[in-house]
Amino acid sequence: MKQELLSRIRSCPNLPSLPAIAMQVLELAQQSDVDITEIARIISKDPAMSGKILKTVNSSFYGRSQHVSTISHALVILGLQSVKTLVLGFSLVSNLTRSKSNGFKHLIYWKRSIFAATAARSIASKASMVQQEEAFLSALLMDIGMLVLDLVTGESYGQVHARSKTHEDLAALETADLGGNHAEVGGVIAEQWKLPPLLAVPIQHHHDADAVSDPVLKRITQVVHLGSRCADVFVDEDATAAIADVRKELGALCNLSEADSDALLKEIGTHTKEVASLFEINIGAVADFESILRRANEALVELTLQSQMQASELQEQNVTLKKAATTDGLTGLFNRAHFDHFVADQFALAMRENTQLSLLLLDVDKFKSINDQYGHPAGDQVLRHLGKLLRSAARAQDVAARYGGEELCLVLVGTPKIVAANVAESIRRAIAAQPIVAGTEQLAVTASIGVACYEPPSAFKEVAHLLKAADLAVYAAKHAGRNCVRLFSLAAVSGAAA
Numbered sequence: 001m002k003q004e005l006l007s008r009i010r011s012c013p014n015l016p017s018l019p020a021i022a023m024q025v026l027e028l029a030q031q032s033d034v035d036i037t038e039i040a041r042i043i044s045k046d047p048a049m050s051g052k053i054l055k056t057v058n059s060s061f062y063g064r065s066q067h068v069s070t071i072s073h074a075l076v077i078l079g080l081q082s083v084k085t086l087v088l089g090f091s092l093v094s095n096l097t098r099s100k101s102n103g104f105k106h107l108i109y110w111k112r113s114i115f116a117a118t119a120a121r122s123i124a125s126k127a128s129m130v131q132q133e134e135a136f137l138s139a140l141l142m143d144i145g146m147l148v149l150d151l152v153t154g155e156s157y158g159q160v161h162a163r164s165k166t167h168e169d170l171a172a173l174e175t176a177d178l179g180g181n182h183a184e185v186g187g188v189i190a191e192q193w194k195l196p197p198l199l200a201v202p203i204q205h206h207h208d209a210d211a212v213s214d215p216v217l218k219r220i221t222q223v224v225h226l227g228s229r230c231a232d233v234f235v236d237e238d239a240t241a242a243i244a245d246v247r248k249e250l251g252a253l254c255n256l257s258e259a260d261s262d263a264l265l266k267e268i269g270t271h272t273k274e275v276a277s278l279f280e281i282n283i284g285a286v287a288d289f290e291s292i293l294r295r296a297n298e299a300l301v302e303l304t305l306q307s308q309m310q311a312s313e314l315q316e317q318n319v320t321l322k323k324a325a326t327t328d329g330l331t332g333l334f335n336r337a338h339f340d341h342f343v344a345d346q347f348a349l350a351m352r353e354n355t356q357l358s359l360l361l362l363d364v365d366k367f368k369s370i371n372d373q374y375g376h377p378a379g380d381q382v383l384r385h386l387g388k389l390l391r392s393a394a395r396a397q398d399v400a401a402r403y404g405g406e407e408l409c410l411v412l413v414g415t416p417k418i419v420a421a422n423v424a425e426s427i428r429r430a431i432a433a434q435p436i437v438a439g440t441e442q443l444a445v446t447a448s449i450g451v452a453c454y455e456p457p458s459a460f461k462e463v464a465h466l467l468k469a470a471d472l473a474v475y476a477a478k479h480a481g482r483n484c485v486r487l488f489s490l491a492a493v494s495g496a497a498a
Helices: 003-010 020-029 036-044 047-057 071-078 080-096 106-126 132-141 144-153 155-163 167-178 182-192 197-205 215-235 240-254 258-278 289-326 336-353 367-374 376-393 417-433 463-479 490-497
Strands: 357-364 399-404 407-413 436-438 441-443 447-454 485-487
Touching: 003 144, 003 182, 020 036, 020 080, 036 047, 036 071, 036 080, 047 071, 047 080, 047 258, 071 080, 080 132, 106 132, 106 215, 106 240, 106 258, 132 197, 132 215, 144 155, 144 167, 144 182, 155 167, 167 182, 167 215, 182 197, 197 215, 215 240, 215 258, 215 289, 240 258, 240 289, 258 289, 336 357, 336 399, 336 407, 336 447, 336 463, 357 367, 357 376, 357 417, 357 463, 367 376, 367 441, 376 399, 376 407, 376 417, 376 436, 376 441, 407 417, 417 447, 417 485, 447 463, 463 485
Parallel strands: 447 485
Antiparallel strands: 357 407, 357 447, 399 407, 436 441
């Protein structure tokens, strides 16, 4: 929030204040040795407040079978948190509804607030959270910053509010035009009132729950934001986006199906009408959820189809990106990075499970001469042809890759050296038997292939040993006159060294 706006808020002489009875109850409730009797006495001194609390706790909203006749009884039956919530809620709503508007529509504000509060408590209950009362009160007060901005900035706020198509758009418009949004302002007011974090944090962060690090506070903030989206279902002219969001978020937060989410929204609509009358808030005419859903259904079906198409397209894009990240563009084989990762994993697995792993390393004979005599496009065509041949030789569990330059390789999983040598010889013969067409030229191409195999017990203790062995086998094939296969063996190496 910009310092200029913050200064205007703090210097405003008629900011909303915490009513005396609310301050007393809040202070007593935060003490380590809470005096329930004293809290009951303070509340009972206000007959109007006492009457509202008793009427509320005996309503269907709380669903108590036992009739509660006194504030002391309410504290025992419902607990301190429930009664504290009602005291704060009733006293604040009574104070705040008297404020004058400069063009900002207070009817819509209170309609959203009471729907959000009822929804937040219902969702917290579904999620088996103990902070149900805090969720209710936080959602009831989360938009108090709107009242403050209306008070401090005058007609400017009415104009900003009129431009926002949905409540979700409002915070960004407020920040752009006024230097801060209603959630941030709500945080300032909560700080001035010395509200506990369970109330202050959800008020301040109900539009950015991910910014909250504490897991308990983050969860209640998510519930408050979801309560706000439930309110949008009943307040927005077009509820389609809000219904879709609520279904998605209820599924993630409470594991509710689409049908269960709709049932909860219907229940919220019913309860809110009762809660609004208890808090003496005028919410005007409100359509029931089934009517809202009927109007939104056609758009929801279209939105669902769009989402499914987007998900399908995203999946295809992910497959394409993954393929691009692991594939050599010229040959269509896997690239070196994928090969390195795969062969290392398979070598470790072979060592653990005492199985075989074979590696074929293929080097095109006199490849530089092909490029020099026929040009690089011809060389590229040779590599493409050999890539296709190597892919056809690979089984589902194997990997054929471009090792680098004119070197290609084939990893044969669970394959002994004799079988690997036979595969290499088949590939060599196929290459030598068929000239490769490159433009108008027919190129006679041969390859030297080295084969190395991990067969327990083995002298190879790491994958680098297997790679070096295959490389030495290729060198042996080249040294033997090219166009042949050589199988690495320690004996052959020792003999060459001698």
